[in-house]
Amino acid sequence: MATVEITRDNFESIVTGNPMVIVDFWAPWCGPCRAFAPVFEAASQKHEGVVFAKLNTEDNPEIAQHFGIQAIPTLMAFREQVIVFSQPGAMMGGGLDRLVAEVQALDMAQVHAELAAQAGDGDAA
Numbered sequence: 001m002a003t004v005e006i007t008r009d010n011f012e013s014i015v016t017g018n019p020m021v022i023v024d025f026w027a028p029w030c031g032p033c034r035a036f037a038p039v040f041e042a043a044s045q046k047h048e049g050v051v052f053a054k055l056n057t058e059d060n061p062e063i064a065q066h067f068g069i070q071a072i073p074t075l076m077a078f079r080e081q082v083i084v085f086s087q088p089g090a091m092m093g094g095g096l097d098r099l100v101a102e103v104q105a106l107d108m109a110q111v112h113a114e115l116a117a118q119a120g121d122g123d124a125a
Contacts, residue, residue, distance in 0.1 A: 003044045006053040008060050014053055015078050020103060021051045022096075025067070025074040027058045033073045036090035043096045050100055077103045082111060 006014055006023060015021050024040050026033035037054075044052035057064040057072055067076065071088035077099065078084070084103055091099065 003041055003052045003054050006055045006060075008063055011055070011060075011063055014051060016081055018051045019080060020049065021053055021078045022100065022103075023076045023078070024052070024054045025057050025064055025069045025072055025076065026054060027056060027072050029058075030072050032090050036073050039091070039093050039096060042093060043100065046097070047100050050104075075099070079103055079106060080108050080112070082108075082115065084111065 003024075004014065022043075024033075024036070026037070028034075040052060040054070044050075055063060057069060067083075067086075069088075073090050074086065074088045075091065075096075076083060076086045084106055085099060
């Protein structure tokens with residue numbers, strides 16, 4: 001599957017409509033972003049069932065600001081609408097493949113339980 005362009009108009013539907021989404025926050029003027037693009041595209045072809053999305057921070061600054069993006073490229077992984085990974089900097093192909101495998105291997109029942117516990121702690125404070 002090729003990468004998809006994500007914008008303010010489709011961000012929510014892509015993240016909520018797919019079990020796993022890897023988002024590349026990038027900008028056209030960013031040299032490391034342009035160098036990372038073929039690696040990201042190649043990974044999108046290898047991993048069935050994972051949506052690889054690119055968000056141009058120049059065109060969608062409000063989304064970048066919402067997620068606290070301060071450096072590009074930044075990769076963010078969503079699984080079941082939960083951010084399970086966020087890291088600035090490009091990855092080489094092997095690192096990106098490992099990331100996909102690690103995110104796929106997460107016990108999401110445990111992740112949701114931990115989030116619920118954290119939310120409960122906030123209520124008690």
